[in-house]
Amino acid sequence: MSDSKEKLRLVTYLSPGIPVEIFETLMNYLEEVTGRDAYLRYESRWPGPPADRTDPFTDNEVDIGFMESSDYLRLIEHGNKFIEVCGAGAVHVHPKNSGRAVYYSDIIINARNKLKYKELHDLRGHTFGYSSGKSISASICMLEQLKKLGFNASFFGNLYESGSHLASIKNVLDSQVDVAAVDSNVLAGFLRAHPYYKDDLCVITSLGPLPTYPIVLNTRLSGEVRSQITKALLDMNKSTKWTSQLQRQGISGFVSIDSSLYDLEKDLVSAIGKLSMSSTYY
Structure with missing residues (x-):
């Protein structure tokens, strides 16, 4: 019987909106680089560790987590000492x-309305779809733009609150809403999976930029392993094999980042003040 290898435990909160194949690719790559047996957990109920449960970093159940930036910032704000953002961003x-x-x-x-709705002003008085009131890409960006x-x-x-970016896309296709704000990567992944819808949707503008989804590391991993993971991701595009897999999934590579990248989100949240999708202010 061979000696058991150390494990590398990953969790993604970003699927099915972001295709799970992206995280499977990263799991396989990091397994190859670190020599650890890697496992991926798929959590589709929330965009990050839910606030009413003990997070898996505190419970030491995961080593790497992929989540929305809002949830990472909440964990940081609450003083979680078991997390740090990886220094590589997609x-x-x-x-x-x-x-x-x-x-x-x-x-x-919907593309059949592209002559009628050419810019945001043309959609005044129409039905707007969004995934949730807390989503930076579906709600906060739009509220900041409207305030401007x-x-x-x-x-x-x-x-119309749809519950997910994928649902918002389908609502536009079905003409249940006139316009929706969706995560650009969810839209890209949807169109890769369903290319026959490409001519049925039209992007009239794009708001942002927004900070990439943080790769969150468990600080119980040794500094050496955390550095190895970061360097491996930054070097991923040096391999033709792995670069081609990334590019098929809409990622050109990784670049160095630090926690200051997420000031982009903090500034947006600060800018909208008390505005929300469910309230009107006079």
Whole structure:
């Protein structure tokens, strides 16, 4: 019987919106690089560790977590001493991205309305779809944009909370809503999986940039292992094998980041003040 290897325990909170194949690729790559037996847990109920449960880093159940930035910032704000952000951030392919570890909020309409709705102003009084009131790409970005234009959520005639970015995309396709704000990577992944819908959707503008989803490391991993993981991700595009897999999934590589990247989100949240998708302010 061979000696058991050390484990590398990963969890993603980002699927199914972000295709799970991305995290499977990263799991396989990090297994190869670290020599550890890697395992991936898939948690689709929440975008990050839920606030009413003990998080898996505190319970020492995971080594690496992929989550939305809002949940990472909440854990940091609450003084979680078992987490740190990995110093490598994914560069997501997008027409507006020029090599930064960011993504965008794509504002989409049904393509049959593209002559009628050419810009955000054309959608005043219409039905707006969004995944949740807490989503940075679905709600916070739009509220900040509306505030810049001198409006609030009452700019739209109706608001429809879909529950997920994928549901918002389908609502636009079904004409249940006139416009929706969705995570640009969820949209890209949806169109890779369903290319026949490409001509049915139109992006009228993109808001952002927004900080890439943090890769959160358990500080119980040794400093050497954490550095090895960070360096491995930064070097991933040096391998033709792994670069081709990343590019098929809409990632061009990884670049160095630190926690200051997430000031982008803090600034957005600060900018909207008390505005929300469910309230009107006069």
